[in-house]
Amino acid sequence: MAKRQGGGNYLFESVDNWCKIDIPGVVSDVATDSEDRVYLAVRTAQAFDDNTGAILAFDRDGNHLNTFGEDKLRTPHGLWITPDDTIYLADTFDHCIRTYSPNGDPGMVLGVPGEPGPAGSPFNRPTLAVTSPVSDDLFVSDGYRQNRAHRFSPAGVDPEAASPYAHLKRGWENSEWELTASWGGGDLNYHDDLSWGSTEKHGTGPGEFLLPHGIAVDNEDRAYVMDRSNDRIQIFDRDGNYLTEWSTPSPNQGVFDTDGFMHVPGDGRMYILSPDGSEVAVWGERGHEPWQFIGGSHGLWIDSRGDIYIAQVGVPNAINKFARI
Known part of the structure; x- marks a missing residue:
């Protein structure tokens, strides 16, 4: 039975039994493309020496369309889809960002698959890669081990800005991107007593992170980093200069709607x-009903109609859809 959720002008109704198949694993994240096709980042097996994953595609009614990425993905974590329908997937245990077309054709790889970056250098268990709505830049939260955020620009666009980060470049498999900003725990901007790149460090001060779990970029190119274990969202300009922060319990991800409001899954609930x-x-609560979260509210996307999809971790086969009313 569908149930109404939300508050104020944001009211939703659960779409019970939306997914028409049993998902073969844990759904880490969800995103939709320009035609409202739905893509799930699924961890199909998670063990010490056997991590596998895939991306599953559906129509908006929950009918399965195709599956891809099984030959490469290890631990799918964060999904992002651009206006031209390029799919970005952050693979945490493979230490890289991959792109795909909606049909599953592989694109570029950013990072060295299977090799964590050294201190201060992308990537060591990245969590999400997103594109800016106002520039061609790519922002990455990096993540479980580096406690950093990075900005990449198309190669050759801003070579002067890229030069301070030349020592962090690691021989990417492609030459499409240049690292043009990098900040976080251990950075000299915030720790005068630490050497450059001591990113095993973490902290609670401005610009320090304790698990940057997601990232969002607004229409002024400001970066919002989900500093999950510090229970806050930190906000920076595009160069990583600290601006302010919001107190939010365990923010996993942040997605802006068309009115500029941010929807944040965290701590088993939804924050607007x-x-x-x-x-x-x-709104949101834990439980076993179709409108409740049996696992943790981990990933989120808003489609063209304002409907919300929520991916849950901690349990297999858990994806929720809530229709805007």
């Missing part, structure tokens, strides 16, 4: 934040 960070609505 205004452009100044104030809470507009808090």
Whole structure:
């Protein structure tokens, strides 16, 4: 039985039994393309020496269309889809970012698959890669081990800005991107007593991270980093200069809607934040009903109609759809 959720002007109704198949694993994240096709990042097997994953595609009614990426993916974590339908997948245990077409054709690889970056250098268990809505830049939260955020620009666009980070470049498999900003725990911007790149460090101060689990970019090119284990969202300009922060319990990800409000899954709930960070609505609860979260609210996407998809980790076969009403 469908149930109404949300608050204020944000009301949703659960779409029970949306997915028409049993998903073969844990759904880490979800995103939709320009035709509202739905893509799930699925961890099909997770063991010490046997991590596998795939991307599953569906129509908006939950009918399975295709599966791809099984030959490469190890631990799918964060999904992002651009307006031209390029799919970005952050593979945490493979230490890289991969792209795919909606049909599953592989594109570029950013990072060295299977090899974690050394201290200060991308990537060591990255969590999400997103594109800016106002520039051609790519922002990455990096993640479980580096406690950093990075900005990449198309190669050759801003070579002067790239030069301070030449020592962090690691011989990527492609030459499409240049690292043009990098910041976080251990950075000299925030720790005068630490050498450059001591990114095993983490902290609670401005610009320090304790698991940057996701990242979002607004229409002014500001980066919002989901500093999950510090229970906050930190906001930076595009160069990584600290601006402010919002207190939010265990933010996993942040997605802006068309009105500039941010929707944040975290701590088994959903938070809707205004452009100044104030809470507009808090909804969601744990439980076994179709509208409840049996696992953790981990990934989120908003489709063209304002409907919300929520991926849950901690349990297999858990994806929720809520229709905007």
